[in-house]
Amino acid sequence: MREVYLDHAATTPVHHEVAALVEEHMLQVYGNPSSLHRFGRRARAAMEEARERVARAIAAEPEEIVFTSGGTESNNLALKGVAIRAGRGHLITTQVEHHAVLHTCEALEKQGFPITYLPVDRYGRVTPEQVAAAITADTVLVSVMMANNEVGTIQPIAAIGAICRERGVLLHTDAVQSFGQLNVDVRSLSVDLLTLSGHKVYGPKGVGALYVRRGVRLAPLMQGGGHERKRRPGTENVPGIVGLGKAAELASRDLPERARHLAAMRDRLTRGIQEKIGDVVLNGHPTERLPNNANLCFRYVEGESVLLALDSKGIGASSGSACTSGALEPSHVLMAMGLPHDLAQGSVRFSVGRQTTAEDIDYVLDVLPPSIGRLRAMSPLYAERVPEAPGACVTEEG
Amino acid sequence: MREVYLDHAATTPVHHEVAALVEEHMLQVYGNPSSLHRFGRRARAAMEEARERVARAIAAEPEEIVFTSGGTESNNLALKGVAIRAGRGHLITTQVEHHAVLHTCEALEKQGFPITYLPVDRYGRVTPEQVAAAITADTVLVSVMMANNEVGTIQPIAAIGAICRERGVLLHTDAVQSFGQLNVDVRSLSVDLLTLSGHKVYGPKGVGALYVRRGVRLAPLMQGGGHERKRRPGTENVPGIVGLGKAAELASRDLPERARHLAAMRDRLTRGIQEKIGDVVLNGHPTERLPNNANLCFRYVEGESVLLALDSKGIGASSGSACTSGALEPSHVLMAMGLPHDLAQGSVRFSVGRQTTAEDIDYVLDVLPPSIGRLRAMSPLYAERVPEAPGACVTEEG
Amino acid sequence: MGESQVYNDKVMEHFFNPRNVGELEEPDGVGRVGNPVCGDIMKMEIKVSDGRIRDIKFMTFGCGAAIATSSIVTELVKGKTIEEAMEVTNHTVAQALGGLPAPKMHCSNLAADALHRAIENYRSRQNRT
């Protein structure tokens, strides 16, 4: 059976050039970068080259890059690192962050750090004014994601960055989804901390980075050896780091071309779906969104049943984030955007990738309409539907 | 130039079977294990098979294995996880633990957890009686490493485990160095928590595991998605985990043969050195030691200069642990064993590996004596030496 | 485990080939339940004669478990007496499907409730006449 992977927001296949480098370093460059001998020095040189590559890709300096085990750790390190180091203080974030930010904030809240969770509009956006209004004399950190992983909505980070600079408050942004899709330039964004994850940009799983602007001090999350300038202990994952470096280089080199391709595939999909299937609503911002993301509600049918139908045809898509797709809670992002609680989980996220082809999309467009038709045919909501009420994702009946 | 890697205690080259599996999973099994579709299910299946392999290798159940980013994280999770969850309580460890345990204890100490650091004898050992005597009504956790990374000394974990069980105290052991060299069986050791790291057993860097006995509850180190049964968030490093699974399987399958080979190579080296070079002292326990470890003091010469000389001949060895070999502090392990502060850094650790050959050893035995001779010829301590005082590593002059 | 599905084969079979989907011309009883947390909505319609369920149809808005449980409950009770049908529980339904994933046990397993509502609705109509 044909298989079509449209869940690149959950994770991406490793680029073959990256995989080759990782394998080479596992077998050949196996030294411990802390070792003084030639085996160690080779490993350190490879790691430092990767650090330069990552830095270059986001317009940072190599010393500003801390390698971690992934996006989750980078987010934890950024938030706890700043808060714990400060000892006390207020944090500001949004209601639509990834759980690695939200749950970290909740943990900090329990430790006595007051947190403001900014609400978003129906497109999932916060405004710089909201951030400005929330900053108090006690605020030590603002954390707003660059683009949302579920609905793809892009936040006005540069404007928020300007405000934070002016008010003397640190700004962290989770750029896990944006990197490789948007231009990520830490200087023009005026951010102090920025999270990257390898596996979302055709790099390896289990490796990420945190950009830490020069002069910003963090308490480490873990204790051990003095690796990564005492900010992250543990023998460095050299092959993974080298893979991340290569993936970052490719991501920034190929950015315009990739973004164009992603948008073209995504638009072919949304347009095709809207033409072939009625009563479909696009979630998230109509234009300020990631090029690879199409988050859709097929009215009158439930999301998981659509995913099962797609899966049976070899198509991988998701409802909300991969992390919660095993759970039953409705997406906190769609809820924050104002979708009704009991229906927020009716969405389906398609996320295209650099290797997605027009044939892949057309296959989905062949397979999806009959599946939706079949599900609608057994839906009591479809049978009882009233003329379409624009804006609402699914019509709730009384 | 011939290159001989004798620093397997710092890290090991990835086994070619492991590297092949990792590469395959990067390219082919790229799904996110949390995704419900076929791509995700394949990844989850691969990960769960790896979990079974790791569990089998240490006689645990799959649900008792938590995958982490390495030994450092596993140690942090074990210690902080138990302590923070308990809220308060006393911890017991030894003065010769890896920094990932010692520095974590220091961090907990600052948070108000009293810690007992047990001293060791001249071979680096603690006794079960010392542990028994240190346990108080407040003790929540004992952490004693299974074997030391610098001098290879093996601790009496099973006996300590029996005491901890009897006294109702949890026992953690850092088995990072032991795994693949000793039989690691969580049941017969009576441990509750046990740390493994991939890169010390011919597996990938950046992946480790923590055995958590069923029923033992931990506070997580990080917040995020509900991965690893809520004990460790973040998209799982599937290729790394699969690599660790394979490495663990190979380690336990090949254990007797590997241990025999390691001991044979190690003994060829120490015997050869002792025959060809006088005034050499073996640090650590004469018999209760890891088969791959030879930690030696070449009297009258300093460790780093020996390493530089070896490195110039293509030989990789280390002084103490890789983590500290860039630093200047003398080894805390040798200090705890009673070596004088200013000379504890005069040691050289050779650690052989599964691919070390007799020719490798013989090459070292050719190259090392003239290097030591050259260094001794310029050593004021050698010029002024007094007849050998047995036991002391280097004769300090007044 | 291999590439195991979230749902077992029997659940998937009922999801892809649900029995007795649709609406009855003139049902003797109609039951409708909705789970406000998951958003699942199920409607069961029954045709009863001589105390037996002669025909049954369902319509469901919901996840795979919701659809499969609806389908199998119709199969379980067709031809049964209404007393027997009242004994069918959500637990029986899950068992008949060979099990459901834990989080689905409480959330999307409402088909027996819908059936019972339909029977109650049938009984209340009987009482009225």
Added chain:
Amino acid sequence: MGESQVYNDKVMEHFFNPRNVGELEEPDGVGRVGNPVCGDIMKMEIKVSDGRIRDIKFMTFGCGAAIATSSIVTELVKGKTIEEAMEVTNHTVAQALGGLPAPKMHCSNLAADALHRAIENYRSRQNRT
């Protein structure tokens, strides 16, 4: 950077080919320093005539930096007046080697101290006679 060494090439060259290793027959001044933290021990012996260092030898127990700094300091001062030699500092020594790794700057960079001790020893002998 490629496979850069911990030490630069010049340091390594002095480590592997140290100049003026050994002891003098009848030194005019002997200096000895030891760093209790690193355990480095250096001994410098000088031969002085007409206020100039005519010969100098060292013996060092220590790391690569300790040996290289000892070596270069002997090269720097051989033939110099003792006043000139007194102006050589540990900093001069590190510079002459093209730099040392930061942690080694304070720890294993004692060669100038050993030299100054030797000169002081020479001077004190002069005063005694």
